[in-house]
Amino acid sequence: MPVKVSVVIPVYNPGKYIEDCIASLRRQSLPPDEFEAIFVDDGSTDDTPARLDALAAEVANMTVIHQEASGWSGKPRNVGMAASQGEFVMFVDNDDYLGDEALERMYDYAVANGADVVVGKMAGKGRGVPVELFRRNHPRATVDNAPLIDSLTPHKMFRRAFLDRIGLRFPEGRRRLEDHVFVTEAYLRAENVSVLSDYVCYYHLRREDASNAGFQRFDPVGYFQNLREALDVVEKYTEPGPNRDRLFRRWLRNEMVERMRGKRLLAAPEDYRKELFTEIREVVLERFGPGVAAGLQPTQQVVAALIADDRLDDLVAFAEWEASVVSRAEPDGVEWDGGVLRVGLSAELASRGTPMTFPAEGSATPLTTPPASVEEAVDWVGAQGVAGFERATVDLLLRKRASSAQYFQPVEFTRETVPGEDGRVRLVLRGQAALDPATGADGSPLDAGLWDVFVRVKLGGWTKESRLGPVPLKGRTAADAGVAGGRVVLPYWTTKEGTLALDVDSASKRLGLGRVTCGEVTITGDRVEVPVPFHVPGDTPVLLKLTRGSGGASAKVPGTLRPQGSTALLEAELPVADLTGAPWQVALSPAPDAPEPRSHPLPFALRVKAGRVQVMPVRPLRPAAGKRLVRRARRLAGRLVARLRARGR
Template sequence: MPVKVSVIVPVYNPGPYLETCVASLLRQSLPPDEYEVIFVDDGSTDATPALLDALAAEHPRVRVIHEENSGWAGKPRNVGIDASHGAYVMFVDSDDYLGDEALERMYGYGVANDADVVVGKTAGRGRRVPVELFRTNRPRATVENAPLIDSLTPHKMVRRAFLDRTGLRFPEGRRRLEDHVFVTEAYLRADNVCVLGDYVCYYHVRRDDGGNASLRPFDPAGYFKNLREALDVVERYTEPGPLRDRLFRRWLRVEMVERLRGRRFLDLPEDYRRELFDEIHAVVVERFGPGVAAPLQPTRRVVAALAAEARYDDVVAFAEWETGVALAVDPEDVEWRSGVLRISFTAELMHDGGPMTFPSAGGSPRWPPHDVAEAVRWLGADTVGRFDRAVPDLLLRERASAAQYFQPAEVVRETVPAGDGSRVRLVLRATATVDPATAVSGSPAGEGLWDVWVRVDLGGWTKELRLGPAPRHGHGRPAPPAGVVGGRVVLPYWTDRHASLALDVGHASGRLGLGRVSAGDVTVAEERLQIVLPLHVPAATAALLRLTGARSGGSREVSGTLSPGGRLAAVLPIDELTGGTWLTTVCLTPGAPGARFHPLPFALHIDADGVLVVPAPQPGSARRAARRVRRALYRALGRITIRRR
């Protein structure tokens, strides 16, 4: 078979992280003879070379190339490109790993859309990754119609023929931002770029030992010299005007303004902080016209203006003011409606522990501001003017993988008077809907734990916060019951530690509340058993009841139906059960992978006279326990009998 994908992995002293990377590459769903893995060892000084050679000896699809240390990842990637046989090449770092179907899905999507570059959805494990880019699939993306420029890491799949035709390769040597230069040129020269947003293809990992090369401290002069090379690429392939300004804005926003804000800036050593500021000022003045900074959101525009005017002390003072900004999210209601979870909440910005307020109307503060106080006034007025476009997002984030998915939401924006009326609060009220059957880009949410996050982009602040703490009505934390929807058990619950909202898909047992079922929730008429369970059931579905002998240990399984209202109905095989006490468990999703039986807090004692519902015997003598609870139930509830034929 021709090789479809060549995976290129530059390696230098990766430590234990290589094991996770290798495992993800070997378990790809793409058939083994349709892809190859090329490890380019860049002069590792640990046990890595021998480990890679052993791996290649065991797996025919793995090749290893040993090189003298080049100082950075550019040359090893180029060596891998030249040695590759695949129709596409995929760049992976040894710290990171792939989703199990990443190569198959990305290759298929690239071929289907005749793409030179395929960008797969990325999840950050302790690292920030683009969010908006992966809101949806994009079969034909460009730097004009999609935020491609937000994703400049090298972890893309690129057509080998495109690389050969253009001669595109990574800059080599000990340097920074080689991926920015490569990826930017690829975006601008490709006939088509597609974005796969409905499956997490790449997991970008922050190492616990701080060993990620891209996160190490850098020399500002060298860093911004390399950044200018990326700007050179933009100038080479675009004309002066709005598109070039929009692309330049990415580097101004991410690589410059964000480095001068809040604690990130203030926590730097003073001499390094000043050197960083001077280099940023030089690039802003040298390369960016007025059209680059003007469309920035208010806070970023303030910082960019102060940097352009070399006002270092004001940048420090503004960063100190910004440290007081936070997001507050208040959950209001969580309820099931016809198998869909509706989550209502409010969100607003805070400052120094209280609600942030803004000017109610009038006035046009001077621009550019002459001091930080005026900058704050201008910022408030501009934020109010943009408030009609603010939209809070609700995201489901898988706890195990950090993969996150947008959920649809409706929003109402409220301007709430504050104090004497000259100031207002900007409050966002939203109701999001989470359909477990479609929550993951149209697919069902997988088994596991999912945290609920709220993301707000307002005034130039992008803040994320878990939805919590739980609302308190009286002394409880109300949460809807578990739902049996789409062949899965989905439990909304408030976490113990932070009282924030989470979903347990397919794993919950004790939290389901089945232990609250009482004898009054159980009825037997003729041979028909009915149990009212504390569950949300939008449509009738199959269930399975297992009856296990308290003394014999033998079991019988009885098919049943779970109906709206949580009513479980089943017909008991009385003749087979007479003469025993039967412990009860229920499977709410029979036939589903990993389906489990949940214990119910009662047993059925069946003899010639009828059926008696008793509390489930505790460990110890089942006979004594059954006799004891039977006497108690006789006195409290009387007998439940059936007519014998």
């Protein structure tokens, strides 16, 4: 069968970090005979070459090419591309990994839309990834109608015939930004680029030892010379004017201004700070006209103006002020409504622990000359923030703690100007988010696990993220668990920070089932009714698991959760004739159709005497008794091991 996708992985001394990459390739839903993985070992000196040789010998669709160290990823990617047989080529770094369905989904999306390039949604663990680009699918994206230029890493799928037709290859040698040169030209010359945003295709990881190539300190002279090559590509394939300025703005913002502002600038050693400033200023004066900086956010415009005006000391002073600015999001109610979790919130900027205030009157006066002082710069930014408040937005995102996959949730919000001190005002965003467990992951149900709630604020020229909270109720539930979308979802306040999070299909004690008492259990003939602390949007099928004694016979009984005020009523018909002998322990599976359904014990047992069902309390195991059992088990295990050893002598 023809190979649909060739996955090319440049490799250099990844050690243990390559294992997740390998495992994700072996889990792909695309059949093994429809894709190949080509590992190009660029002179590794650790155990990786032997690991890859063993892998290639074991797995038919995985091969390894060994070569002398070239110094960077460009040459191994080109070598892998030359050896590839696939209709499409996908580039993956050796310390990252793919979503299980990534290759199948991206290939099908490429074919459906006739795409030369497919950009799959990314999740970053300790690494920044584009956010706005992945708000929705873009079947026909361009640099004009989507923020494609925000994603210049090579971790995409490219049509091999397209790369061959235009002769596109990565720059080689020990250098930086080879991916910017490659991807920018691909965007500008492709017939179509498609952005797949409803599934996390690529997980971009920062190693625990922070030894990813992109995190190493670089030589500013070489770095910005390589950056000029990316700008050359833009100049070659665009005409002078607003579109070129908008593309250039990406490099001015991300690679220059952001290195010269806030905490990032302050963290740089003074000598390195000066080196960066010198090289950045040279590029700014050499390549960027006034239209490039004019489209930046106000704070970024100030930084760009100070760079051009050769004022490093003022940049540092401005960074010290800006580093104190954070966003603060406070919850305003968490409650279930028809299977949807409604989360109220208010958000604003804060500085040095207090709400940030702005001048009462705004001004949209453009920054035509550099500000005379840092104080003047701060005043100008504040006036711009008020003038642009009608464009301020707030978003709520769910981010899975284990993988960093994140999803926007619907938010309705209003903007409010609140009087402050000295005639100034606070700019506050108030909203309510709707979290639907059935569709919260871009139309799909939320996966099992822990999900943190983040609030993303665009206000006053900043884009800031923060957790929702804190509240003083650390470690407590924020609302009863909801059974919705085939999931059991428990909103709670985290123990460490008191911020909002969701536990999906993994909570046990916090569900509150231990609060049910025998007196609340109603038996009518063979029918049992029990109020339980769950929210359900309507009649919800569940499953009861009955187990005789400790580990004896078992039976599964279908039941229903019915809405009853703010809680639910569990109803089931018991197989009374079968419930003979010792008491039967009762466990509830609220979401029996979940991918990994769980059963939660209820604090009572059932026993049938003379044809009548009796309810008996189940005493929880006391901590001291539990410890005694553990010690006893250890002693018995030790004796058994000793006997076995004695026999073996």
